[in-house]
Amino acid sequence: MSKPALYISAASTISNQPTFGNAGFSAALQPVEASSALISPDYKAYIDAGLLRRMSKILRMSVACAKDCVAQAGIEQPDAIVVGTGLGCLQDTEKFLNTSLTVEGLLPPTSFIQSTHNTMAGQISLSLGNHGYNMTHTQNTLSFEHALLDASMLLREGDRNVLVGAADEHIDILDEITERLELRLDAWLDVRQEAGDDASLTIEKSIPLTSGASFFILSQENAGNAAAELADVYTSGGAEYGQEEIDAFLDRNGLQISDIDLVLHTGVPVASASRHANYLALAGIYPTASAFALHYAVDMLSANSEVRNVFICNTLRKSNLGLILLKAVEA
Numbered sequence: 001m002s003k004p005a006l007y008i009s010a011a012s013t014i015s016n017q018p019t020f021g022n023a024g025f026s027a028a029l030q031p032v033e034a035s036s037a038l039i040s041p042d043y044k045a046y047i048d049a050g051l052l053r054r055m056s057k058i059l060r061m062s063v064a065c066a067k068d069c070v071a072q073a074g075i076e077q078p079d080a081i082v083v084g085t086g087l088g089c090l091q092d093t094e095k096f097l098n099t100s101l102t103v104e105g106l107l108p109p110t111s112f113i114q115s116t117h118n119t120m121a122g123q124i125s126l127s128l129g130n131h132g133y134n135m136t137h138t139q140n141t142l143s144f145e146h147a148l149l150d151a152s153m154l155l156r157e158g159d160r161n162v163l164v165g166a167a168d169e170h171i172d173i174l175d176e177i178t179e180r181l182e183l184r185l186d187a188w189l190d191v192r193q194e195a196g197d198d199a200s201l202t203i204e205k206s207i208p209l210t211s212g213a214s215f216f217i218l219s220q221e222n223a224g225n226a227a228a229e230l231a232d233v234y235t236s237g238g239a240e241y242g243q244e245e246i247d248a249f250l251d252r253n254g255l256q257i258s259d260i261d262l263v264l265h266t267g268v269p270v271a272s273a274s275r276h277a278n279y280l281a282l283a284g285i286y287p288t289a290s291a292f293a294l295h296y297a298v299d300m301l302s303a304n305s306e307v308r309n310v311f312i313c314n315t316l317r318k319s320n321l322g323l324i325l326l327k328a329v330e331a
Contacts (some may be wrong), residue, residue, distance in 0.1 A: 010072035061213035084143035086287020147178035165215030166288035210284025
């Protein structure tokens with residue numbers, strides 16, 4: 001028996017690209033450079049000035065994207081809020097640890113409270129005045145996919161609209177840590193982008209560590225505003241993945257790789273896929289960058305009638321496999 005369709009009725013992303021409030025952004029993206037900066041909206045339009053001053057970058061991104069999604073979808077409240085994050089609120093964690101080294105006696109609790117991974121989901125709930133289900137998933141590079149699975153189950157159990165998203169932030173010490181551990185994140189890229197024909201773009205430079213937040217309204221019904229159908233989500237962790245898992249995922253959805261119009265991957269193209277792109281080249285590297293890929297895919301499906309099936313293959317961590325299948329909404 002086939003699973004009921006689930007629809008994405010709103011999407012919002014803050015990144016190093018002009019993604020926020022910019023429908024059709026997928027046609028104009030350029031590779032992220034080390035010098036690229038986060039492109040932030042006017043947060044005062046979404047967050048009270050008094051609260052804004054006390055919010056870290058990741059909280060600002062998350063609340064703004066969440067409120068933007070709710071407004072796009074035209075709903076009063078989501079039935080649930082589900083967030084994925086790999087590293088959580090790093091800026092506040094760093095602030096708390098530095099304070100513990102410099103302040104004697106009792107420490108102010110604010111930075112510690114705001115450093116926990118579930119602060120984003122809680123802050124979104126407070127900002128929306130939402131009292132529904134509230135959950136944070138943190139499974140390294142599969143955090144967003146697990147959030148999607150949770151949201152999907154909630155909808156199939158009766159919820160109508162679920163706000164689901166992911167966020168991670170870059171702070172300077174991450175660059176220092178990766179250098180000290182000699183973690184080479186500068187995988188060479190071969191990005192194929194559409195430019196009116198089948199032209200390909202080869203980028204010979206490293207992919208920087210970045211920040212990003214992407215949120216979506218996932219609904220069990222299409223109220224006429226659905227941008228894409230979420231067909232399936234799959235995760236596998238703890239062991240190096242094989243091509244057979246990808247083939248099985250497509251097979252259970254009645255597809256072959258030749259049926260996929262666009263594959264978004266993390267540097268290792270899926271075998272036999274004719275049109276593909278490394279989404280890390282566009283988003284930069286952070287644990288939940290697959291959420292950026294989902295918004296990129298939604299935007300492509302909305303803007304290009306020739307794109308009907310999009311497959312996202314997340315292998316950012318060698319032992320983790322996250323697969324997402326999106327389909328165009330049938331007229």
